[in-house]
Structures are given as C-alpha cells and as structure tokens.
Amino acid sequence: MPHFFCPGCGAAQVLHYFVRAADEIQLDFDKLVAIGGVGCAARIPVYLDAEVLHGVHGRTLPWATGIKLHNPELKVVIFAGDGDAAAIGGNHLIQAARRNLDVTMIVVNNLNFGMTGGQAAPTTLKGLNTTTTPYGNQEKPFDICKLVATAGGTLVSRWSTARSTSAIKAIKKALQHRGFSLIEMVCPCPTNFGRRAISSGDPVKGLEWIKENSVTAKKAEGLSEEEIFKRFVLGDFVEKIEPVFNGTSV
Amino acid sequence: MEKTTNRILTGTHFMLGNFAVVEGALAAGCNFFAGYPITPANEISERMAERMPQVGGRFLQGEDELCSVFALTGASLAGAKAMTATASAGFNYMQEGIGYAVASEIPVVIVDVQRCRGENFATQSDVMQMRWGASGDHEIIVLAPSSVQESFDYTIRAFNLAEKYRTPVVVMSETTIALMREKLVIPEPEAIEIVNRKKPNVPPEDFVPFRAEKNGVPPLPDFGEGYRILHSLNPHDEQGGIAWDPEVFDSLYERITGKIIANYDDIVETQGYFLEDAKIVLIAYGSEARPCLEAVRRARANGIKAGLLKLATVWPVAEREIRAAAEQADAVLAVEMNIGKYAREIERICCGHGQVVRVTKNRGLIHTTGEIYQAIEGVIN
Numbered sequence: 001m002p003h004f005f006c007p008g009c010g011a012a013q014v015l016h017y018f019v020r021a022a023d024e025i026q027l028d029f030d031k032l033v034a035i036g037g038v039g040c041a042a043r044i045p046v047y048l049d050a051e052v053l054h055g056v057h058g059r060t061l062p063w064a065t066g067i068k069l070h071n072p073e074l075k076v077v078i079f080a081g082d083g084d085a086a087a088i089g090g091n092h093l094i095q096a097a098r099r100n101l102d103v104t105m106i107v108v109n110n111l112n113f114g115m116t117g118g119q120a121a122p123t124t125l126k127g128l129n130t131t132t133t134p135y136g137n138q139e140k141p142f143d144i145c146k147l148v149a150t151a152g153g154t155l156v157s158r159w160s161t162a163r164s165t166s167a168i169k170a171i172k173k174a175l176q177h178r179g180f181s182l183i184e185m186v187c188p189c190p191t192n193f194g195r196r197a198i199s200s201g202d203p204v205k206g207l208e209w210i211k212e213n214s215v216t217a218k219k220a221e222g223l224s225e226e227e228i229f230k231r232f233v234l235g236d237f238v239e240k241i242e243p244v245f246n247g248t249s250v
Numbered sequence: 251m252e253k254t255t256n257r258i259l260t261g262t263h264f265m266l267g268n269f270a271v272v273e274g275a276l277a278a279g280c281n282f283f284a285g286y287p288i289t290p291a292n293e294i295s296e297r298m299a300e301r302m303p304q305v306g307g308r309f310l311q312g313e314d315e316l317c318s319v320f321a322l323t324g325a326s327l328a329g330a331k332a333m334t335a336t337a338s339a340g341f342n343y344m345q346e347g348i349g350y351a352v353a354s355e356i357p358v359v360i361v362d363v364q365r366c367r368g369e370n371f372a373t374q375s376d377v378m379q380m381r382w383g384a385s386g387d388h389e390i391i392v393l394a395p396s397s398v399q400e401s402f403d404y405t406i407r408a409f410n411l412a413e414k415y416r417t418p419v420v421v422m423s424e425t426t427i428a429l430m431r432e433k434l435v436i437p438e439p440e441a442i443e444i445v446n447r448k449k450p451n452v453p454p455e456d457f458v459p460f461r462a463e464k465n466g467v468p469p470l471p472d473f474g475e476g477y478r479i480l481h482s483l484n485p486h487d488e489q490g491g492i493a494w495d496p497e498v499f500d501s502l503y504e505r506i507t508g509k510i511i512a513n514y515d516d517i518v519e520t521q522g523y524f525l526e527d528a529k530i531v532l533i534a535y536g537s538e539a540r541p542c543l544e545a546v547r548r549a550r551a552n553g554i555k556a557g558l559l560k561l562a563t564v565w566p567v568a569e570r571e572i573r574a575a576a577e578q579a580d581a582v583l584a585v586e587m588n589i590g591k592y593a594r595e596i597e598r599i600c601c602g603h604g605q606v607v608r609v610t611k612n613r614g615l616i617h618t619t620g621e622i623y624q625a626i627e628g629v630i631n
Contacts, residue, residue, distance in 0.1 A: 030476045033328075046480060046492060051473045053327065055483025056350050062317040066324030066332065067473060069308040070282055074328060074474050095313040248311040249299040 003047055005040065008203020010110045010187020013161040014079070015044045018106070021171035033067055033076045035060045037089065039115045040189075041081035041108035058088030061096040064103045069247055076103040077175070082123040083113040086142050090122075093144075097151035097180050099245035104174045104181045107144055110189035111197070118192030126229050128197040141229060144184050149238045154179035156238040160214055161187040162207045170236070179244055186210055186232045257305045258439045265434040267427040268293035268335075270398045271361055272301060273434075274405030275333050277442050280359075281307035282330035284318040286340060290370045290425050291363040294335035315340040319347030322358040326351075327481060329472035331409055335361035338376050339368060341383070348418050349384030354481050355468070355506065357412035357447055359405070363423040371614025372426045374536055375588040380420050381565045387503055389510035391415070391517055392565040394422040394535040398432035404562065410445035411517060415509055416467050422564060424587075426537040426616050454478065459490045460502075466509030510566060519562040520571045524550055528557025530629055531575040532609075533596055534585040535561040537616055542585055545622035556626055567595050576600035581629045585609040587616060605629075 005012035022029075032050040036042030038057035045052045051074075053063055060078045067076055085093055085107045096103070112130050113119040120130040122142040129136060149156045155177040159170045167185060174181035188194055188206025195201040198209050210232060217235040220228060257276045265273070271294055275283070283302055285295035295311065302309035308325070312318035315336055322332040336344060341362040351358050362380065366373045380392045391411050395404040401423065408419040448469040450457045459479045462468045471477040480490040485499040510517065524546055525531065534542040539560040549556035559575050561568055572595075576582055582600050584593035590608045597606045609625045611617050 029478065031474050033473050046482070050478055052480040052482070053324070054480065056320065056346065059316060059320040062312065062320035063324035065310060065317070066282065066284065066321035067328045069310060070325040070328040070330040071474060091313055092317060095317070247308045249303055249309040
C-alpha cells in the first residue's frame, strides 16, 4: 500500500509488527484510538483503520489522558518518536507513568529527529555525528526505560526491530497490560541518521549495527558506564499491576 | 461547600465570579475539567475538583497548561464537554492547543482570567492574543462577561457555541469579575438551553467525516462509536485523508473560517444602553462596561446624549453594530483596560465617520465612573 516511509525505515517496521500483534490478539479496532504526535513515527497510526488522532508534537499523552478519563473502555495506543516522547514530551511521559495511565506507548527510537532531517535527540549516543552535532554529540543520552520505570510505569521493555519475534511478542504483551506500558523499539533511520552517524544509509547495515550493539540486561551488568552508553540494553524490565489513573479528584 | 449531586444549583446565590463560571459550565453539561494552578483562576479548578466527582465528571490537574489544554481535545473527541481555566501567563501556553482545536474542529471551552504580568491586578491586555495567539489562519469566538451573573450565563453560551460550531470558545474573564461576589440567579434546568454537537445519522460506511452540513459544520461522532475517523492537524479532504494539495488546503480553511463568519447573527451579541439617540457612543467589554454604563447614566442626567454599546461577543467583531454607532454618533469612545488594543478594530470600522477617542487605563485598576465621565465631557468641549 502507498505510504511515505523511506525504504528500510524503522517506523514502518513498527507499523508492520503492530498490525501483526494486534491481529494475533484480535484487538477491536472500533475501540482503538491510535495516537501520533509529529514525526515519522507519528505517521504510523495514520495508516491504521481505527480512530486516529494526529498532529501535535509532544502532547500525545495529554490527549490520551483526556480520552481515557472520559471513556476508560477505549484502547489507547501511542506511537511516538524518541524526540516526541523524550524531548518535547518528556514531562508528560514522566507524569503519565507516575499516574499509571492505562495506555500503551510505543517509542520508536531511531536515535534522532528523523523527519526534520536528522538532528540530535536526547537519545542520540555520545560521540555520534548528526546535523546538529557535526563534531560529535557531546551530550549523554537518555535511558527512557529507566526514566519511565522510576516514574512509575508498570510495564517497561526495550527491544529492537532487528528481531521481529521479540518485537511482536513485546507489543502483544504491552497491549494486554493494564496500566502504563512502554515499549522502546530501537530501530534504524537509514536516510537521516544512518548516513551521518554510522556512515551508511543502508538499512541492512543499520539493523546490523543495532544488533551488534545490543546486549541483554544480564550482560550489561558487567559493563562500565561508558560502554553502556554505546549499547542498547534489551529486555523486559518492569511488569507489575497497580491501580490505574482515574482522575486527580475522585 | 455542601454535598450535592445536582448539576444545576437552581436558586438565588451570592457567589464568587470564578464559582459562577463553574456552575455555568456544569449547567451546560461540562463533564471534563483540566487545569493547572494559577492565580486568579484557582477557584475554578478547586470548585471543579469538588463538583466534577459529584456529577460523575472527571477532574484532572494537569502537570502544566499544555497538558490541560490538550487533554480537552482528547476528552472532547471521546464525547465529553470539556473546559480549562487559566490566567494570562498560562494562556500563553495554550495557543497551540487552541489552534489545534480550531483546525481539527473540536468543541472545547477555555477560560482566561486576565491578570497583570504575574500580579493579580485588573487588566484586559489579552484581548488581542485571544484573537490572534494561535498560529495559522483562524476565526475564534470570545465572550466577555461583565458580572457574576454573566459569568454564569456566558459560560453556558460558550459551551453551546462550541458544540454548535465545532470550535474552541474563549471566555474572557478578569481579576475584577473573577474575584468579586454578586447576586447570581440560577434558573430551573428546563429554562436553560443546552446545545449538543450533531452526531452522524448514517452508519460508518456512509459517513463522510469532514463533509459539512448547511451551517458549515460536519457532525462529530465519539471515539469508539465505530466511525474510525482520522483527526489530523494536517490539511485533509472530506474523508479525513491527509492531502498536501493547494485546493484541499484552500477549501478546508475557507469552510473552517467561513462557518464562523457566515453565522454572525447567531454568534455576535451586543447590548445597547441609551443608544437610540446617542451622539456620544461608548464601546466597552468585560468589567469596563460597568463604569461606562454609570457614566452614561450620569451624562444623561446632565442632558448629554451618551450611550453604551456593550460587546458581549468580543470576537468576531460586531462590525454592524459598531458601524451603526459610528454613523449615528459624533464621537465614539473606545474604553478598555490596556494600552489601547480593541480600539484598533473600532478605529478601523469608524474610519471616516467622526472621531474615535481612546479611553485607556493601564495601571492594574478599572476605570472609575468619574474618569469615564470626564472623557465624555472632554469630547463635548
């Protein structure tokens, strides 16, 4: 079907895995509200035959909060890029996790602001070249999963689009969780990130780079902080059941 | 306050302006409120925190004004009648939220209790921001109550207009009215007119989401009713499909702005006092209308043919009524509590029809009757 994603785009992979996962659990698309902010990841829901809300950068969680509070029967899934979720949307991410808002947020982490040309994001690994870090990124990256876990998220996991089985499994789990579920999907952005950061615009090289730098949580325990900042720690980190948000005054 | 599950507190009250806004919202059917603490709007949030659970609605204290204003969009599309309240500094943050609601045609109500630069003194300095604050081309509806009673009445009207025209509506309040107590009469429920958004009367497969009815407004189903609509900021065709096409862009925004402009008679409301033979017409909105009316009464008692055109609807501009005043009068006084902002609209309309005098006050204080009367005398001399 016609879509606007680049060949090899990680967001397109996430769309594919989501549809597979949703199909496997027979998700009711009449009750599905799929939300996208702004960016390439934000376009994922535009291609879904569901209720869709789209088009403001960083404010997907406030939208979701209003929706869930008024009608808790709706299934809300947010597709946000790393910039949308953790830069401009950072405070809302913290608060939604704190409240244990009953939504699923899929963070499509391609380590940059892809749509706007490849600027550095809070998730860009240290030392990498992007359009706004032409001499190498000087900032430490975010660990979105740690942030959300600390803030109160009740299902937190990180996987990559390099391995479809674990990605689809993780999405299914998140969709079936009651509470704030966040999956960070590390994925390539061959066009705007890959060419500058890993010197290759080849999507396959992008996926291989992610695979080579992925470690399990167990393996990560033995690494130094410097080494961790160059890696993607994959796994399921948090899974618990707690009361979900029902309003500030009830 | 006493425990109750009544939405509508029928009866006579001595009530705070901010509370009257809440009771008006509840009377209109408001069932979702989100707000962030800011003086002098806090009483609205606090009363909503008490009242929303009583009537089965939802109260959210957003982590900031951005969360609050955007939560309204989500709640409204899920079927709620949603409102937020803030003051000038917080209103700044809400511009994108308002712009989104205009472009995506979402009924929401935003109350701005204007205040002076972080202090809680009186002002009407946000009047232009309410019109032009959001990016992109848009029309907006702004209502300006002048009393506690009107704070109640105009909030109901705000909800009704938002539902009818699928648009955000701003209620312009001010420190003066918000924090004063006055008599408020809340009628029986049957006497209150409530407007609800039109829903589709065809099944999903036959529904064209952005094809408007005669009044320029498409019906709006709730999330979860099976219509599966794409609501996006991006220019979209009648099906809701995102379309980067000049024709689509043009016709979409022509319709969205047109639906407000074409319904002037329904949306624009003014009140005239002593206007029939007035040679000096005062034009004012919000709290300023009150000392204006007193000054006009004093003028009349002294044989001066003064009158007042009170703008209940500040935006869209009451072009017809202001032009009529300009054609009839020798002088028009544009009275407001800022450096002279709405005066520009009045001057534009009155151009060529006699003089317009700006009567401004920008000291954190409302005009006194004496000050306005002096301005009237000044015109005569």
